[in-house]
Amino acid sequence: MSDMDVRAEADAVLSRLVGRGDGEARLREDQWQAIEALVLEHRRALVVQRTGWGKSAGYFVATALLRHRGAGPTVIISPLLALMRNQVESAARAGIAARTINSANPEEWDAIQAEVEAGAVDVLLVSPERLNSPDFRETVLPRLAATTGLLVVDEAHCISDWGHDFRPDYRRLRTMLAELPAGVPVLATTATANARVTADVAEQLGTGGGEALVLRGPLDRESLRLGVLELPDAAHRLAWLGERLGDLPGSGIIYTLTVAAAEEVAAFLRQSGYPVASYTGKTENADRLQAEEDLLANRVKALVATSALGMGFDKPDLGFVVHMGSPSSPIAYYQQVGRAGRGVDHADVLLLPGREDEAIWSYFASVGFPPEEQVRRTLAVLQDAGRPLSLPALEPLVDLRRSRLETMLKVLDVDGAVKRVKGGWTATGRPWTYDAERYAWVDRQRKAEQQAMRDYVATAQCRMEFLQRQLDDEKAAPCGRCDTCAGPWLDAAVSPGALAGAAGELERPGTEVEPRRMWPTGMAAVGVELKGRIPAGQQAAVGRALGRLSDIGWGNRLRPLLSEQAQDGPVPDDVLKAVVTVVADWARSPGGWATGGADAMERPVGIVAMPSRTRPQLVASLADGLARVGRLPLLGTLVHTPEADQHASHRSNSAQRLRALAASFAVPADLAAALAGTPGPVLLVDDFTESGWTLAVGARLLRQSGAGPVLPLVLAQSA
Incomplete structure (x- = not known):
């Protein structure tokens, strides 16, 4: 079969995937370049492209072509539960049987694994946390590595220590990459990798498989109009949102920095007559599913969300993203606002910074990787125990909160100093060095990103260009659309009545x-x-x-x-x-x-x-x-x-x-x-x-x- 025949087959799969019954959908050249590298050349590739470019379409089309040629199932590692649900549904349109194993469906794991072994699954989406589960790592993962036809690493910046959203669970992928049979293609995708993260991820992709192909495109989002409104206090911000939410196009997402703020904002907007729902780390799974469905169907004007919604939501016609409070990183900010305007010509992106933002940044910065003394203490406790210790058993002996303790243990697991086994954690006894230089660099990088967000708020230059330069986009240029290029398009004034109502709610x-x-x-x-x-x-x-x-x-x-x-x-x-x-x-x-x-x-x-x-x-x-x-x-x-x-x-x-x-x-x-x-x-x-x-x-x-x-x-x- 010629390359042109394969290209035609790929376009036919894309047409089914996007619901084009006329079969007229066509891959762009840059999308085809990635698919060609995977299907015809069996390469490892890193794709750094803006949100909405079509990364998921690329790996679903590649899956269909590889499966047609007798390859094993595609395994997709993704941290985005909401996106997983969207992708399972879209894959079905193209005749691709997709299943997911994540924290929200443990009752289905055994049945799904049986389907995989029976060859009935084309795509298996797995959350990175599964990679650190002893049962999954020791029994399921080796079989997947031996039989997979394509490995996809979604949100690949998470692999890198230098990424804005480093997740130690992702580092298990190094082991899987090294164990893949020769010739199994690998695709890593992200919308938010600067030059350093790109180089780091590409180097890791090459583990056991030769040099990775890097496909990087421009990160400008032509549909997005970026703006910043600096208002005097929280009451003004809430009042402004209460008066102007109805003027924003379509339905969208309102991000807050904390669960408490999300609940406050959602309650006020509901009292103001808007159909909205809150979406946070404390939201029950069933309520999350309902909120996602309501936003997809435009039954709500907005989800008021923390980063629990984060990047993982696929709604092409999302008309706006508003941040009530500034994220601490321009890279994370670019990722979140990228949910808007994927399938519409125009979408509004607004940042309403607050004076509480920096206190919240400081809190989250204070719970990073622990000092060496606490790490050594944990290793000594595990060494002396002589048996696996669970997190509850470790807590009385180690002065760290559970979430911080667990993250630290996962890093030590990747470094080989500890191992997660049935019953808890054990020390391996292997030599381990506290990488003070790396942790100090991460701390400096965090502070630099915080300063960049201050600069983003204050800049008189193009806001989109500013974000592109933060991501080392060589094609960064003024967008002509944002409030600094084209002028503000929304009045910052609020009526006395709205201000009194917002102040009363907050007080x-x-x-x-x-x-x-x-x-x-x-x-x-x-x-x-x-x-x-x-x-x-x-x-x-x-x-x-x-x-x-x-x-x-x-x-x-x-x-x-x-x-x-x-x-x-x-x-x-x-x-x-x-x-x-x-x-x-x-x-x-x-x-x-x-x-x-x-x-x-x-x-x-x-x-x-x-x-x-x-x-x-x-x-x-x-x-x-x-x-x-x-x-x-x-x-x-x-x-x-x-x-x-x-x-x-x-x-x-x-x-x-x-x-x-x-x-x-x-x-x-x-x-x-x-x-x-x-x-x-x-x-x-x-x-x-x-x-x-x-x-x-x-x-x-x-x-x-x-x-x-x-x-x-x-x-x-x-x-």
């Missing part, structure tokens, strides 16, 4: 604080004899916080007050007034003491304060002010014991936090007498809760001393 105080109900696993290993469910008679009740540090309303007021650099002092009058409102609303809520119902709780009989080393004046004045306004007795304050851990980290895991707190507080005699003399519910007042363990330990002590239900009340919770 509405009060969020629930869920109590801890289970002690962490493995506390006996560090000498703390607490395990299992916390007895009902020792638990804190559901509490209240004035706000969340991660929201754009009270969070902006509370972050400066509670920052490590803030000076201690009395609680500000406006904050105390708002906390009083929280308590009043609490009393009137279902089951509250002011409702008078049969199931209403008893009115609190007094206030108890938690001791604070960092903000004693703030906590004491908050408790005293509530006592005065609420006409409740201030029963006293818990005290620190001589054994109190003065160096406990607020960002450690639950086991470490509880270990530090379990023996840190005591009920003094005068407070114990007050509790005995006035039995009943008490308000337990503190400045801030992050893990919930300080409140859990304090509530347990008070209940053991004769208090009735303990109602936690804090200024802020972390999320």
Whole structure:
């Protein structure tokens, strides 16, 4: 068969894939170049092309051609669950049987693997996390490597340490690449790789398979009109969005930096009459699926989303992307805005930066790869254990949060220092070097990207050209469309009524604080004899916080007050007034003491304060002010014991936090007498809760001393 015949066959597959019954769809020359390299030359190729270029069409067409020639199934490694669902449906249009194995469908894994072994699957989409599962890695992956006809690595920048979204699970691909039989083609695709990432990924693609072909195109997106609106505060941004969302074309995505902000924005827009849905890491899977379907069908004006939606959504007619808050990386920003305008001539992209952005950047930067001392400690614990340790078993022994601990272990696994096995993790005993130079470079790169986002907001030059240059696009040039090239196209003004409504929404105080109900696993290993469910008679009740540090309303007021650099002092009058409102609303809520119902709780009989080393004046004045306004007795304050851990980290895991707190507080005699003399519910007042363990330990002590239900009340919770 000649190359021209293969090209015609490829165009026919494309026509079916895009639903062209007339068979008139045609591959572009650059798309055909990639397919030709895979199907006819059996090469390894890296394609760096803008979103909407047609990367998925390329690997589906290549799959159909290779399968027609007797090749095994295509394996696609992709982190994008939403995109996986889209791709399974689009592949079916071309007669390509696609299945997916990811965290959302574990009940289907066995059946899918059986279909793969029976030859009934043309494409298997796998999330990168599966590559680090012992069962998958040791039993399924070797068979896939031996039988696959094409390996596709989607979002290939994730392979690189230098990429904006490095994921250690992806590094397992090095092993799979090395084990592929000779002549098996490999395709890596991404829309966001600068020159350094491109070179790194291309080098890794060559593992065991010769030099990789790099196909890189221009990254300008002719359909996108980029703009920035700098508004005075969060209320102005929310009011502007409430008034102007209907003017934005079609349906789209509104990105926020935190879950709390997504929930705030979605709630306000719904109250303003817009059909919107929130989409975050806390959204249940069924609700995510419904939200995706509603956006695809244009039943909602927008999804208000965190990076949980990220890059992984395929809607060609997406008309706009708005960011309520600036991402910390121009590369990640380009990737997210690239979801818009893929199948329409014009789409609007707007960035509404906020003054809270940099505090959020700082938080996420603080949870990067741990210092060498913590890494060595973890390796020593695993070495001394002599058996696999699960994450819950490791936590009491290692001062790292679970998500950070797991990411670190995955990096160490790739480096060969540890191994994930059934039952947990073990140390391999192999020599390991802490790559301080690499981690320092990543930190410098992160800071440079943050500065680039500041520059993007402030630039008077073309915004699209700015983003292209951040990605080392040699063809970067002024776009002629953005607000700096063609002038602003949207008025930044908001009406007084809209501003008042937004301010009222953001200033509405009060969020629930869920109590801890289970002690962490493995506390006996560090000498703390607490395990299992916390007895009902020792638990804190559901509490209240004035706000969340991660929201754009009270969070902006509370972050400066509670920052490590803030000076201690009395609680500000406006904050105390708002906390009083929280308590009043609490009393009137279902089951509250002011409702008078049969199931209403008893009115609190007094206030108890938690001791604070960092903000004693703030906590004491908050408790005293509530006592005065609420006409409740201030029963006293818990005290620190001589054994109190003065160096406990607020960002450690639950086991470490509880270990530090379990023996840190005591009920003094005068407070114990007050509790005995006035039995009943008490308000337990503190400045801030992050893990919930300080409140859990304090509530347990008070209940053991004769208090009735303990109602936690804090200024802020972390999320």
